[in-house]
Amino acid sequence: MKQPKKRRFQLSERQLGYAMVAPSIILIAVIIIWPIMLSAWNSLFDYRLNDPAKAERISSLSINLETYADNRYLVYDTMEDVREAMPDAGGALDDITTALDEQHETLLNTDEGLADRYEEVNTMLENFQPVNDEELRLTEVPEEWADGFANTLDEQTAAVQALREGAPEEAVQPLTDLESQLSNTQGSILEPNFVGLKNYTTYLGDGRTWTAMLNTLLFTVVTVGVELAIGLAVALLINRVFIGRGLVRAAVLVPWAIPTAVAAMMWTFLFDGQSGIMAHYMAQFGLIDDPGALLSTGAGGMFSIMFADIWKTTPYMALLLLAGLQTIPRSLYEAAEVDGANKFQQFISITLPMIRSAILVAVLFRALDAFRVFDLIYVLTGGGPANSTESISVYAYKLLFEQQNFGAGSALSVIVFLSVALLSTIFIKLIGSDLFSGRLKQ
């Protein structure tokens, strides 16, 4: 018998299990699930990074205290310059100050604590600190105040314009500055940009979205289909004992392991109308009219990206199917031979059913990869010519980062997400049990 020793605190197996699973689940929730939900939320706004009035998601009429305080400071500062350059404008400037101060007082009284927050933002600005805290920066404002404020700004802008008539030359520049600062101040009032499903209806009614969707579907169906057919043929052919197996395997793995962007760069070179050897030979054999046709026509561009993808992935598909083939016991074929089945019958009634799950899993992962294709197309054709090779991910990327339209881009990325989810649900219905068997301790 073992001596009962003093046990330190420890978790039971089950508790330990949950503790071990927790970090992954938290990470997945924080960096996958939460962002997807945020994307969905963003897609409901007219949210554009390049438009200061729409650079945030605003669900109700608000004021951006950061730009407000900033502009207020500039306005008063410029008025000092005007005073110096044009001493007789003092009276008019005092009126402007009074009107703005009045609005400012009203604003600070609309909400309890607003004065403190304004003070805090102002202090941060004086210390050149960016105001990143949205709670602090954005505050809802009542509509009457916003209207009154807009009117005041308009009136004072008009007053400044009047001052500029007949102002001495050195005062013209400060007056012009003052005018634009007053209208900038108007920009600190943020209209709500919640648009509901409008991004979806706009972009689902747009031809370009559907072209991108169809391109993506065509790309997925053709590449995965061809990769499966050629991959299966190759796998059947090399499913035997031969010298140099490792070398063949390595050669086959290299295209798979190369970054897609690098592969796309290589193919851009090979398809290039001037110096690309693929384009050169294809034109020589009469497959295309002229070497430039590959990257300058829609059909040529589509062919190019599909070809590059098939080159990159078929070997990998062959490898997966080969692994499936090697799990089939030889005795099955021997028995079939005895029964007089020919090679084709053996293939149909032994090989295919035995590698069914390997095929389905390979097709599932490939199809999902192909459906979200981005880098290959973005580097190889950039979606062109004339958007004819644009996939839905490429279009979403362009909206998000080239047009800085986060609302619309998010709507498209949610559409990609939903399509992928639908696709995987269908596949998993077909192969669910095969996927999970062998991974769980029951």
Add this chain to the structure above:
Amino acid sequence: MVKRAGVGFYIFLIIFVFLVMFPFIWVFLTSIKPQGEIFSSFQWFSSNMTLDNYASALETRPLLMYMLNSFVVATLTTIISIIVASFTAYAVTRLPIRFKGLILGLVLAASMFPQIAVLSPIFNFVTDAGLRNSYLGLVIPYITISLPLAIWILSTFFIKIPLALEESAKLDGATPFQTFRKIIFPLAAPGVFTTAILVFIAAWNEYLFALTINTDDRWRTIPVGISFYQSQYTVPWGDITAATVIVTIPIVVLVLLFQRRIVAGLTSGSVKE
């Protein structure tokens, strides 16, 4: 079906491997041609071989810096995701917890989601946290790709370890965590290593996050860096082919060294045994 191969088979094999490798061969042959010949002829071999393109590729852009960036980011990603994933894979395959199917289902779903769907929130998050143009700014989003992959592959390796070993460790008084650390983890080391290679390759190859998050030239990773060799007006094919050869070499070495492991890892996800 398993039979000896004849001459015809080897001819087929050579053609197949040649076709697969052709782009690399051609890019390599181009990279050692002088500038003028690249644009004027389709001759396979140049009579005046030169290394000028290589010198130019390393001078025009910080290629070695890109490779260093990719290496650091991919290594950090691999270490973090392997540690976290091996805990989860162990718990799911070995410990008596509930909702295992649900957890694996969640992991599988996470591995299937399109990156574009999380890109803008992650971009905002990384920007707000001041992590643009840093290694961490890429490592965090890369976990979205690598963690599900690692859990999924590791769980197939863990399940193959005989249960008896674990039970005898338990009889000898080992705590579950000690069993994990001293018995299971060493036994699963080959599987862990295989998974690490696959995660590393996936992180090395990632393009979309790297393109949007690290926009400063000094922080670009290799896939993004290569795609920027092309300027708007000229395409310096000499530089590009040379750069491609340089970045391909580490991958070829990796694949040659570990091809057996890589295949084991890839197929473990799809083949039922």
